[in-house]
Amino acid sequence: MADKSKFIDYIDDALEKSKETTLSQLFLTYQGIPYPVTMCTQETFRALDAFEARSDDVLLASYPKCGSNWILHIVSELIFAVSKKKYTCPEFPVLECGDAEKYQRMKLFPSPRILTTHLHYDKLPQSIFKNKAKILVIFRNPKDTAVSFFHFHNDVPDIPSYASWDEFFRQFIKGQVSWGSYFDFAINWNKHIDDENVKFILYEDLKENLVVGIKQISEFLGFSLTDEQIETISAQSTFLAMRANSQETHGAIGPFLFRKGEVGDWKRLFNETQNQEMDERFKECLAGTSLGDKLKYEAYCLA
Numbered sequence: 001m002a003d004k005s006k007f008i009d010y011i012d013d014a015l016e017k018s019k020e021t022t023l024s025q026l027f028l029t030y031q032g033i034p035y036p037v038t039m040c041t042q043e044t045f046r047a048l049d050a051f052e053a054r055s056d057d058v059l060l061a062s063y064p065k066c067g068s069n070w071i072l073h074i075v076s077e078l079i080f081a082v083s084k085k086k087y088t089c090p091e092f093p094v095l096e097c098g099d100a101e102k103y104q105r106m107k108l109f110p111s112p113r114i115l116t117t118h119l120h121y122d123k124l125p126q127s128i129f130k131n132k133a134k135i136l137v138i139f140r141n142p143k144d145t146a147v148s149f150f151h152f153h154n155d156v157p158d159i160p161s162y163a164s165w166d167e168f169f170r171q172f173i174k175g176q177v178s179w180g181s182y183f184d185f186a187i188n189w190n191k192h193i194d195d196e197n198v199k200f201i202l203y204e205d206l207k208e209n210l211v212v213g214i215k216q217i218s219e220f221l222g223f224s225l226t227d228e229q230i231e232t233i234s235a236q237s238t239f240l241a242m243r244a245n246s247q248e249t250h251g252a253i254g255p256f257l258f259r260k261g262e263v264g265d266w267k268r269l270f271n272e273t274q275n276q277e278m279d280e281r282f283k284e285c286l287a288g289t290s291l292g293d294k295l296k297y298e299a300y301c302l303a
């Protein structure tokens, strides 16, 4: 986990900026993708090109609302278990968020560094691949992802709200939301599903069997933990455990971020037309691909 006060300070600052930001002012577009002005700047994006990755960096890549904070917690606990040192990162962990000088400060951080990102594959700095950082890519079915994203906007008091779920859904399908299109993100990352140093993890698989998921993550990172250690981390990483701790770890936003943690919550909001539209989009973009198979769309997205 990032150093708590820095993490919470950063989120509080972003929320403060959000108070003065309407939905129509929320996005800056950089290289064709919309990002929230409350968290991203052109200057930081330009500085990001010079970021120097290390071979022992762990990058957690995900589209928003796919479980990034969950995996960050798991990986931090795994590092704690092997190093006996509590993992702290003195920066907000999202690589592309913050001020342009952060990459200079990050040069001084001890290894291993855990970085998170919502960037599409082709927007990442080249040093990540050149220096062979390990990349965990977290995916979640698009319907629950959209519902989680909508609630985040409309439940957190200071974040600009959408007029309705229908309006959010329209923008989500068009990719006119923060970090752009879920499907473009997925198509882009799918090309790299078998790359060396890359491992894809499914939110729904973790929900199904957290112990097995944590074991797989641990093996991918080259750690050797006992079953007991894995069980302990699993118990600390359930939704209820993380939600109970969320004000301490994430400040005021905690209970909104750790909202429900369920598979299938989309059934409460999607109407028939929206279901058809999403099913169609999935078919066009991902059906028959490795990632499409991994997502088990029939099981999780067809009622």
Ligand SMILES: Nc1ncnc2c1ncn2[C@@H]1O[C@H](COP(=O)(O)OS(=O)(=O)O)[C@@H](OP(=O)(O)O)[C@H]1O
Pocket (backbone or CB within 6 Å): 062, 063, 064, 065, 066, 067, 068, 069, 070, 144, 147, 148, 149, 151, 237, 238, 239, 240, 242, 257, 258, 259, 260, 261, 262, 265
């Ligand atoms: N431990 C655990 N178990 C199950 N689900 C969990 C867990 N931790 C986080 N979550 C759920 O992940 C959703 C938030 O995703 P992210 O952390 O990627 O959000 S963000 O993009 O970084 O803002 C959000 O989903 P929703 O509850 O559906 O909104 C969180 O509740």
